[in-house]
Amino acid sequence: MSHFPVTSSILSKTHLNNLLVEQYNLPQDSQTSLLKAGVNHTYLVKSGDANLVFRLYSLDWRTLTDINEEIRLLDFLNDSSITVSHAVKDAKGDYIQQLEAPEGLRYGVMFTYVEGEKLHNSPEELHYKIGALMGQMHVITQNLKIDRVTYTPKVLLHDPLEALKQYLQPGNELDFMQSAQKHLLQEIENADTTNIRTGVVHLDIWFDNIAVSKEGAISIFDFDFCGNGWLCLDVAYYVLQLHSLERDQAVCDSKVKNFLEGYESVTPLSAEEKRLLPHLGVALYFFYLGVQINRFDNWSNTFFNEAYVKRFVTVLVKRYYDMYLLTETTPN
Structure with missing residues (x-):
């Protein structure tokens, strides 16, 4: 056994950044950093003057159908003037990335970054x-x-x-x-x-x-x-x-x-x-x-x-x- 099996992993932000730069045709000086790890892993992607968010789903958390339906809903809401973070297509016109992680196939989607603060105590x-x-x-x-x-x-x-x-x-x-x-x-x-x-x-x-x-x-x-x-x-x-x-x-x-x-x-x-x-x-x-x-x-x-x-x-x-x-x- 060359590698011991795992159930959950955190992927290298450096190698993920390289992949995203290639897949989304981002500037070479783009930077990717992990924001939060949980059921999904959320990454902030700084690309020139713009920010994006990349969500990496955990193994077997969502099916391709689940993800495609979420994307479809977000597009529908965005077209209906509800301000949401919606999915972004890559350079080939695809929404969903497939990554072979140590634990198995994981899916990833890039989303728009919404400006603003999370207010814990709101008026x-x-x-x-x-x-x-x-x-x-x-x-x-x-x-x-x-x-x-x-x-x-x-x-x-x-x-x-x-x-x-x-x-x-x-x-x-x-x-x-x-x-x-x-x-x-x-x-x-x-x-x-x-x-x-x-x-x-x-x-x-x-x-x-x-x-x-x-x-x-x-x-x-x-x-x-x-x-x-x-x-x-x-x-x-x-x-x-x-x-x-x-x-x-x-x-x-x-x-x-x-x-x-x-x-x-x-x-x-x-x-x-x-x-x-x-x-x-x-x-x-x-x-x-x-x-x-x-x-x-x-x-x-x-x-x-x-x-x-x-x-x-x-x-x-x-x-x-x-x-x-x-x-x-x-x-x-």
């Missing part, structure tokens, strides 16, 4: 504008369908809990997650779907995937989790993140109010969609905890253990669940 008026932008996007993606994942109860709740059992021994935390799952599944099953809009969702809109320019223009990027589902999933996730980031309850409530008002200045939320927001928020906690578990090798971390999972369940999931008194209607 209330900005949340109104973000809500309006999400509303505009949903008007465009309502009733649209792409050939990617559909966010069903199985994807959001069933599969993550099965994965979670690898890290949680029987006890209070697992008992809570099983009880919460049962309640959430019942709420989703009993939902009045005639008053719930469906279409294509981003599923990861929060401050880390939003850029705000000095002039106040807002851009959305990283549609890696885009798929089909209830549009209010995006709303629920943003509200969830506000609760996670803003610990002052009065300030948090005001920001949530501004965000929802901004959204409804463009398109209304039905009473049923509003009712379901906290339930769907908790369901998304389940989903993303499942992602962390199932893609453990990509994070290369030492903190992901039973103690971490217990804190995640208690400090984040259960706190948000109890905040809306969902326990009062949890079935026995």
Whole structure:
């Protein structure tokens, strides 16, 4: 065996830069640097006076169909005047690069770079504008369908809990997650779907995937989790993140109010969609905890253990669940 097999690798930025210069016909003095390594590896490409972003997908994370559908969605949104980071073709007119990494074939896509800052602590008026932008996007993606994942109860709740059992021994935390799952599944099953809009969702809109320019223009990027589902999933996730980031309850409530008002200045939320927001928020906690578990090798971390999972369940999931008194209607 000449090389020991690996499950995840970080490619040489020097050699990747050489490849990108050749494939995209970039200036020879272009520079590529790693911004973030996770399920995807994100590189900043400085090319003359312009910046680009190259996303390198982890092994078996997305199929060619998944990636092509994301690219198609981004082109559609960009053509519809929604400011997003969209894919860039190489010199041959192709969007997707195929790289033979040590672990196997990995795909890569170059994206436009959106100017602006990620604002961890944003003023209330900005949340109104973000809500309006999400509303505009949903008007465009309502009733649209792409050939990617559909966010069903199985994807959001069933599969993550099965994965979670690898890290949680029987006890209070697992008992809570099983009880919460049962309640959430019942709420989703009993939902009045005639008053719930469906279409294509981003599923990861929060401050880390939003850029705000000095002039106040807002851009959305990283549609890696885009798929089909209830549009209010995006709303629920943003509200969830506000609760996670803003610990002052009065300030948090005001920001949530501004965000929802901004959204409804463009398109209304039905009473049923509003009712379901906290339930769907908790369901998304389940989903993303499942992602962390199932893609453990990509994070290369030492903190992901039973103690971490217990804190995640208690400090984040259960706190948000109890905040809306969902326990009062949890079935026995």
